[in-house]
Amino acid sequence: MLSLVVGRLVAMVSTLLVSSFVVFAALYVVPGDPVTYLSGGRAQSPEALAAVRSQYHLDDPLLTRYGRWLGGIARGDLGTSLVYREDVTTLIGPRSLTTVLLVGYASAIIVVFGAGLGVHAALRGGWPGGAISVGTTLLLAVPSFLTAIVLISVFAVQLGWFPVFGSGSGIADRLYHLTLPAVALALAAVGVVGRIARAATGAELQSEHVLTAHARGIPPGQILRRHVLRNAAIPITTVSGLIVASLIAGSAVIERAFALDGLGSYLIDAVSARDFPVVQGICLVLVAVFVCVNTLVDLLYGVLDPRVARGAELT
Amino acid sequence: MLSAVVLILVGCSGGASQPTPSDQQTTSDDLLVTTPEAKGEVDSFTWNLPFGEPTSLDPIKSYYYSENTVLSNVCEGLLRVNPDGSYGRALAESFSRPDPVTWVYKIRSGVRFWDGSPLTADDVVFSLNRHKDPKLGSYYHLPWGSYLREVRKTGPVEVTVKTVQPESVINAMMATGLGTIAKADHIRAKGDAFGTAKGGLMCTGPFKLDRWDSGREISLVRNDDYWDQDHRAHADRVVFKFITDAATLTNALISGQIDGTYEAPVSGVDQLRRASTGKLYLGRSLQAFELYPTGTGPTGNLKVRQAISLAIDRQAIASTVYSGAATPLKSIFVPGPFAYGTDILQKSYDAIPEPKVDLDAARRLVAEAGSPAAPIASVVQAGDAASLQVMNAIADAGRKIGLRFTVRQLPPPDFISIFFDPAARRGIDLVVSPLYFDVPDPLWVFNVGLLPGSVQNFQNYANPRVIKLITDALATDDDSKRAILAAEAMRQVDRDLVTIPIVAPPQRLFMSNRLTGAPAAFPYLYYPWAADIGAPG
Numbered sequence: 003m004l005s006l007v008v009g010r011l012v013a014m015v016s017t018l019l020v021s022s023f024v025v026f027a028a029l030y031v032v033p034g035d036p037v038t039y040l041s042g043g044r045a046q047s048p049e050a051l052a053a054v055r056s057q058y059h060l061d062d063p064l065l066t067r068y069g070r071w072l073g074g075i076a077r078g079d080l081g082t083s084l085v086y087r088e089d090v091t092t093l094i095g096p097r098s099l100t101t102v103l104l105v106g107y108a109s110a111i112i113v114v115f116g117a118g119l120g121v122h123a124a125l126r127g128g129w130p131g132g133a134i135s136v137g138t139t140l141l142l143a144v145p146s147f148l149t150a151i152v153l154i155s156v157f158a159v160q161l162g163w164f165p166v167f168g169s170g171s172g173i174a175d176r177l178y179h180l181t182l183p184a185v186a187l188a189l190a191a192v193g194v195v196g197r198i199a200r201a202a203t204g205a206e207l208q209s210e211h212v213l214t215a216h217a218r219g220i221p222p223g224q225i226l227r228r229h230v231l232r233n234a235a236i237p238i239t240t241v242s243g244l245i246v247a248s249l250i251a252g253s254a255v256i257e258r259a260f261a262l263d264g265l266g267s268y269l270i271d272a273v274s275a276r277d278f279p280v281v282q283g284i285c286l287v288l289v290a291v292f293v294c295v296n297t298l299v300d301l302l303y304g305v306l307d308p309r310v311a312r313g314a315e316l317t
Numbered sequence: 318m319l320s321a322v323v324l325i326l327v328g329c330s331g332g333a334s335q336p337t338p339s340d341q342q343t344t345s346d347d348l349l350v351t352t353p354e355a356k357g358e359v360d361s362f363t364w365n366l367p368f369g370e371p372t373s374l375d376p377i378k379s380y381y382y383s384e385n386t387v388l389s390n391v392c393e394g395l396l397r398v399n400p401d402g403s404y405g406r407a408l409a410e411s412f413s414r415p416d417p418v419t420w421v422y423k424i425r426s427g428v429r430f431w432d433g434s435p436l437t438a439d440d441v442v443f444s445l446n447r448h449k450d451p452k453l454g455s456y457y458h459l460p461w462g463s464y465l466r467e468v469r470k471t472g473p474v475e476v477t478v479k480t481v482q483p484e485s486v487i488n489a490m491m492a493t494g495l496g497t498i499a500k501a502d503h504i505r506a507k508g509d510a511f512g513t514a515k516g517g518l519m520c521t522g523p524f525k526l527d528r529w530d531s532g533r534e535i536s537l538v539r540n541d542d543y544w545d546q547d548h549r550a551h552a553d554r555v556v557f558k559f560i561t562d563a564a565t566l567t568n569a570l571i572s573g574q575i576d577g578t579y580e581a582p583v584s585g586v587d588q589l590r591r592a593s594t595g596k597l598y599l600g601r602s603l604q605a606f607e608l609y610p611t612g613t614g615p616t617g618n619l620k621v622r623q624a625i626s627l628a629i630d631r632q633a634i635a636s637t638v639y640s641g642a643a644t645p646l647k648s649i650f651v652p653g654p655f656a657y658g659t660d661i662l663q664k665s666y667d668a669i670p671e672p673k674v675d676l677d678a679a680r681r682l683v684a685e686a687g688s689p690a691a692p693i694a695s696v697v698q699a700g701d702a703a704s705l706q707v708m709n710a711i712a713d714a715g716r717k718i719g720l721r722f723t724v725r726q727l728p729p730p731d732f733i734s735i736f737f738d739p740a741a742r743r744g745i746d747l748v749v750s751p752l753y754f755d756v757p758d759p760l761w762v763f764n765v766g767l768l769p770g771s772v773q774n775f776q777n778y779a780n781p782r783v784i785k786l787i788t789d790a791l792a793t794d795d796d797s798k799r800a801i802l803a804a805e806a807m808r809q810v811d812r813d814l815v816t817i818p819i820v821a822p823p824q825r826l827f828m829s830n831r832l833t834g835a836p837a838a839f840p841y842l843y844y845p846w847a848a849d850i851g852a853p854g
């Protein structure tokens with residue numbers, strides 16, 4: 003198990019390093035002079051533009067700038083926003099909290115309801131199973147923005163049960179504000195995970211080892227926990243891991259619809275405004291989270307399936 | 318079945334996306350200047366900035382909706398623009414113009430910054446000179462800052478401004494960020510952080526900048542020591558939110574989570590008219606929706622521009638895109654309000670024939686212009702739904718008379734740079750955009766875009782008659798004479814169709830029923846509008 007963990011950590015760090023260079027360099031490959039955007043497109047005198055070029059070291063070679071950027075990150079300094087002239091860390095810190103809560107809340111809904119409904123459908127069978135199946139398929143088809151509009155119209159405007167927009171302050175208030183957004187974000191994914199869970203559980207129920215266990219008289223509860231669910235957990239974990247990682251970027255649409263101060267919508271705004279340091283900062287955070295989530299999923303496999311850990315030891 | 322339920326729910330809630338032709342029309346006579354005066358105080362109210370979070374509150378970087386909507390309540394200029402279009406005296410008690418290139422301002426005594434220190438002539442000189450220094454990158458530098466030859470303290474409470482050439486409009490611009498005064502020591506101390514969420518401001522206005530939570534809100538608190546008791550704030554606190562999505566904003570207004578906004582979403586007008594939590598007010602505005610030829614392509618030909626102008630159904634655009642809340646625009650210049658010569662300018666505008674759709678005449682003009690086959694490369698700002706709808710109407714009109722249009726949507730920084738950077742205009746024939754006049758002075762447009770060398774003079778328009786009329790107008794002190802000269806020049810510019818006017822949208826103010834007093838007219842960008850808002854009774 004230890005060699006699995008060490009191996010995965012090494013892979014994680016090298017992936018992060020390579021991705022960070024891509025994130026950094028990509029913005030300088032983009033056509034157009036960054037200086038044009040620094041002035042918000044306004045007419046600027048040559049002196050003003052020259053001052054900006056030197057302030058942001060835009061004339062240094064790429065690797066020097068990358069090195070300086072990495073050094074800054076090690077100190078916790080992600081640079082200064084070109085648009086707001088504030089530290090990037092100050093700008094994305096509070097927004098990260100909103101996104102983390104939103105994605106966490108949505109992930110909890112996805113895992114609990116998606117896996118729960120899927121497993122339930124497979125165990126029940128018959129028409130309840132069929133109904134859940136149809137339900138999850140429909141959920142797959144509804145785009146998140148449409149869900150958001152409907153939820154706001156019905157639950158916020160007409161019924162007044164939830165706020166229309168905003169992310170709130172204080173944990174309880176934040177969770178209250180994020181309920182509709184989390185549901186909107188989670189709904190389609192509940193459909194996906196539900197279907198995978200149903201299929202995986204269904205396959206396990208039909209497998210030889212489960213039938214053998216039944217034949218040998220092992221209690222059904224024990225079969226369910228140790229043989230069915232534990233094996234079905236692997237494909238469910240894979241899909242959930244991928245979905246949670248993609249939620250981070252996919253939250254942008256929901257953040258727009260509910261006017262949340264999150265990383266997704268800020269990334270779009272920053273790209274639109276050519277605020278390079280912010281785009282780099284957010285991309286780095288998103289890549290880091292994505293890599294960490296996937297590493298975590300890999301390590302979870304090691305726990306769920308001893309063959310994976312043993313396989314790592316052999317290599 | 319689930320999707321059917323979903324669709325019915327969306328339909329019942331009146332999804333605010335489809336504009337429908339409306340029977341409600343407005344004429345300039347129906348447009349408001351103010352809303353009923355506030356009688357009582359309120360603890361706080363929440364207002365929205367539809368163009369998003371301000372990028373800065375530093376006066377030298379505040380030259381757009383969000384920035385100036387907040388700034389006008391915390392910092393003040395030497396002058397201010399009143400809702401009716403007249404100029405008010407703010408930090409300047411009086412001004413005079415001893416000769417065409419000199420303006421002398423008497424600074425008001427007894428005014429204190431929020432920290433209690435007195436406003437001095439040094440603060441005024443320091444603040445004005447920041448627009449003059451090219452290295453600081455003030456958005457007002459070109460052209461206004463560059464018109465300042467010298468700004469000097471000439472007495473304990475007197476500042477003299479000398480301009481490079483005779484300039485009457487620069488006095489009006491002292492109501493904008495150009496003339497906004499902040500404490501010099503504070504600016505020096507904060508350096509680059511001045512005007513940001515971290516560095517804050519030190520000004521004299523009816524509200525103090527209390528907190529700026531990046532990405533969430535900006536909050537102001539009342540300045541109890543404000544010098545102008547006529548404009549003392551009725552509210553203890555104002556909170557600004559930054560909702561940009563039209564549907565979200567409309568829902569937030571209808572549900573009462575936000576108390577009000579200027580520039581209420583065009584797509585939400587019908588819903589807002591029906592809302593029970595508040596009211597939609599339409600006010601006189603300095604905004605205009607126009608087409609700006611860059612001089613290249615088929616629109617470089619006057620006959621082509623005339624043909625386009627004859628083919629566009631402005632009434633239909635006002636009905637469908639603006640739900641009736643707009644009027645067809647007959648001239649490049651908005652019909653008002655103006656700070657001077659209102660009768661002369663209004664008469665001149667009224668004399669222009671009403672625009673009529675005449676497709677036959679348009680086709681004839683296109684033929685006379687040689688029936689250009691090249692498409693007219695047009696751009697609109699991405700995310701501006703109204704602009705795109707107007708563009709579609711224009712392309713449609715073009716099809717009827719044999720002109721082809723192509724459309725590109727540009728993100729905001731690229732779009733804005735078109736107005737300032739000739740390189741950014743390469744490959745573009747027509748810019749489709751709303752614009753607003755900073756100050757109620759028709760000569761403002763000439764400085765900005767109709768004289769040779771003006772920063773927004775895309776086509777290098779240089780009509781000798783216009784140049785002579787405007788040069789004389791900028792030098793004269795006589796308001797009536799200036800208005801007559803301006804009117805003549807304006808009509809010549811109209812005949813040359815330097816831009817193609819479409820509609821004049823009114824200011825759309827939505828205000829909760831628990832509030833009243835907000836100015837309904839456009840000059841809220843350079844007037845402490847939030848101080849006027851309070852309880853109805």
